[in-house]
Amino acid sequence: MLTSEQLDRVVVVLVRARNPNNIGAVARAMHDFGFRHLRIVNDYAVPFHNAKSAVDASSVLEAAIEAPSVAEAIADCTLVIGTTAVGERDLNHPLHELPQAADLIRAEIAKPEGRVALLFGSEKTGLSNDELSHCNWLMTIPMYQRPDIRHPSMNLGQAAAVCLFELVRTAETTFAPASTNASAADLERLTTLLLEVLDQTEYTRRHPANCDPAQIRRLVYRMGLESTDAPIWMGILRQIRWKLGQSTEPAD
C-alpha cells in the first residue's frame, strides 16, 4: 500500500473537462483511494463551479485548485504523464500500458522529492498535442479491440477510477478471509454422523457401491465447510438421526 506521503505526491490534473458530473466522479475516485490533490485547467469556469456546488461534492473537490495553464498546473511535478485512448494519433511520446505505467509512477513517488502529475483531457478530444508536449510519457488503459470500432475510449470518471486503483492496488491480499475452514476432527464427526444416517435410511443397503467410508469422507471434504458451519451440519444430521430413530419406534 502507498503511504500517506506517497498518496500526496500524486496530482490529478483535469484539462478542459466539460461535464461537472465527470469532475465530481474523478474527485470521488480520488477520495475513495486516498488521493488529495486535484487541479483544474479550464478556460471556462462553469463546469468546475457546478461540480463544487453538487450535494455530494467530496472534500477533494472542495480543496481542488484552478490553474491558468497546464504549465502552471504541473510546475512542481517531477514526472508528468498524459492519459490517452491512443486512437489514430501519431504518438511522439513513449507509451506505457497502465500496469507498467503504475510501476513507474510508484517508483517516482517512492522518492521524497518525487511528484507525479496525471493529466486527463477533455471528454470529446482528450489532450491536445500542445498539452501532450508537457508530458514525459503517455499511458493508456488497454481496451478490447473491435474491428467495428476505430476509437475506443472510456468515460472520464471511470478511466480515473481504473488508473487510481491501479496505483494503490497490491497483488498481495491484505485481508484475511472472513472464515476459517472446519477442522479435520469436525469433518470426521460429520462423516461418522452421515454414515449413520445413510445406514439408518437404508441408503447403504440400496447403494453399497457408494458407501465406502472413504468415499463418504471425501464427499464431506468436498463440501469445503467453514468452521462455523460444521456444528450446524452436525446439528442437522443429529436431528435427522433422532427423527429416524423415533419413527422406527413402533407407534402407540
Place this chain on the structure above:
Amino acid sequence: MLTSEQLDRVVVVLVRARNPNNIGAVARAMHDFGFRHLRIVNDYAVPFHNAKSAVDASSVLEAAIEAPSVAEAIADCTLVIGTTAVGERDLNHPLHELPQAADLIRAEIAKPEGRVALLFGSEKTGLSNDELSHCNWLMTIPMYQRPDIRHPSMNLGQAAAVCLFELVRTAETTFAPASTNASAADLERLTTLLLEVLDQTEYTRRHPANCDPAQIRRLVYRMGLESTDAPIWMGILRQIRWKLGQSTEPAD
C-alpha cells in the same frame, strides 16, 4: 488476455440499480473491456428503460435482458459473486479483495463449462442479505480507510469499471514503447558538436572545469535521447555553430 469465449462466460447482474446513468456507465465499461452479458433485476422498469433510450447507449445495453429475480438471473452460473463495500455488515460469506477475486474468477472462466455472475446492488444499500445468500463469496475493492468516514463506498459505474479492468488486466506489457534510443554514434556526433559550440561561445574559456569532453558526453547521454530526436538536436547545434561563425565575420 481473456479469449472471446472467456469474456462471454462473465455475466454482470445489476440488482435494483436506480440511476439510468449508472446502468449506462456499467454497460459502457463492459463494452470497453469486451464483456457482453448484462442482466437487470429490477421491480421498477423505468431506470433500465431510460438507460436504453440514452443517445450513447452501447450495444451491451441493447442486448441486456431483464430477469424477474436474482435466482433467475444467475440460474446458469457456476460461480456467483456479490460485490460489497463491506462497511459494518456482518459478513456470512468468505470475502476476497479484488485482485485475489479476479484470480479465482479467471480460473472459473478458463473452464469451458464455467460461467461467473458478478452481482452489483443498488446505489444506496448495496445487496440485501437475501440477495447475498445467492453468492458463493463476496468481493470488495479495497479503499482508503479514513477515521472520519465509516462507510466508504464507490460509484456504481466506477466500481464496475475497476472490477472489469482487473479481470482483463495483465501485468505483462504487451505494447512495445513507441520509441528507440539514439545510437551511440549519434550521441558522439552530438557531443562533438556541443563541444564546438561551447568553444565558439567561449563557455569553455569561462568554465573550463565543466568542459572536459567526458563531462559533456555524460551530459548528452543524460538527455535520454530517442533516435528520432538526435538529428533534430544535431540540426539545432549545427545551426547555432553556423550562426556563430557568421556573426564573428566582420560586418561589411
